Amino acid sequence: MEIDLVSDAQSPQAIRHVGVAVIGGGLAGLAAAIRFRERGWQDFLVLERGDRVGGTWRDNTYPGAACDVPSHLYSYSFALNPGWTRSFSRQPEIQRYIEDVADRYRVRDKHLFDCEVLGATWLADEARWELKTSKGLITSDVMVGAFGALCEPSLPDIKGINSFAGHICHSARWDHDVDLAGKRVAVIGTGASAVQIVPAIADIVGRLDVYQRTAPWILPRLDRRYTAPERFAFRHVPGYQRLARAVVYWAHEAQAVGLTRLPLLMKPMELLARAKLRREVPDPALRRRLRPDYTIGCKRILLSNDYLPTFSRSNVRLVTDGIAEVRENAIVTSDNEVHEVDVIVLATGFHVTDSPTYRKIVGENGRSLGDVFDDVGRQCYRGTAIAGFPNMFLLVGPNTGLGHNSMIYMIEAQVNYLMDAIATFRRGGYRTVEVRREAQERYARTLRRRLSRSVWNTGGCTSWYVDKHGANTTIWPGLSYEFGRMTRSFDADAFHLST
């Protein structure tokens, strides 16, 4: 049965079955919803546990939150935004953009908000997915997992952390009611989130201790406000914004060669980062502790102009001794020093290769995605389809992450593939579509071979790109353009299609 979900989207009692259920209303889920609607498909629904669209951009409201991909590139190709105020956008502007796109393309009413998917099970006899949600049961012919990679906060397992009596929060769950003025604050982690939080709060707090386990490589952030004539040109000069976007896209794309094939090509970047460190940290002893010991690019390269200078402030300390335990009012390091603290910020990243959502999705033979990934690793054909999980497609799946370009490009590429897959499925009147195991394994072997030469495998670091089997199942090992070409159309030959 197909029902008109446009009017029923917010009344779950009326919903029993949809053609396509999309889990997650972030940038990927939203792009899919827009394309479905463009095709005139009405029988889909986006299930979103939050109260608005936006995904990770809705959730990450920490001080200083901003994107490190230039604004004109970090937007959908079909919805350029001539109104960007800066070359690198900040979180509120990105969130406004996403909400505006949802309204402009009239898909907000295709979302069921505050609806958490608690579990999803493949019903083989009925050839459909059954989704148990916080708003009741929903079934669908096709399920699209658009739950993202950077959505489940990773909380460190530190002895005594639960006994901490002060305020503690993860960077992606910032509590704006907590006043940091004059407080002793500890930031644990020195990744992309931390390097934005640290300078943003340093002059508010009383004392700031930054706990670094691994030093990041940091390059200049070419951020500035656009002038009024530039913004006029973006809006009114035909092709100007597209050209600006293309220039930025190909400049970023060029980095892929160094990251994926010839890490030696990363050397100039490393020299630039070293010079920046020398310029911004005058104290040689401190500088030594802030200098990374792996090839640039192995972990995500960070962009900041104010993070390193922050350590020259008298109220900011870099702590590089490991954390031994947390007590009621202090962090104790491995050298037995007790650092008293009122607030702890966990800038400790996300469950990417071990997302808890994997345990909630149960495919053929009662095996969850988590079970399957435990056995064979995160094998996923074109980042989209997994053997044993018929009629399911992922967006931002394994090996679709980028170290050098905009994820929105990858999302749009995957959505193209998804659209063609569903169109083929519907046109042929098929009951099930499932990737062939041989095709998936062949694809995984190719990725493994290509990644073996990359800086992520050879650069001498540990990173969240690598799963517990030691395989990089997060990053796409080539030009994003290549992924775009590969996903332009659905390759039915790699799939079992049953009627």
Ligand code: NAP
């Ligand atoms: P992250 O890059 O995973 O960084 C986590 C940090 O916490 C690392 O420094 C890590 O140290 C440290 N850490 C983790 N567990 C720890 C423990 N038990 N004890 C001490 N330190 C610990 O996380 P993130 O900064 O939230 O960024 C995640 C991703 O989100 C980024 O790579 C990026 O893709 C995206 N992001 C982008 C932006 C942007 O566009 N500007 C901003 C924020 C996030 P080790 O390095 O030693 O593991």
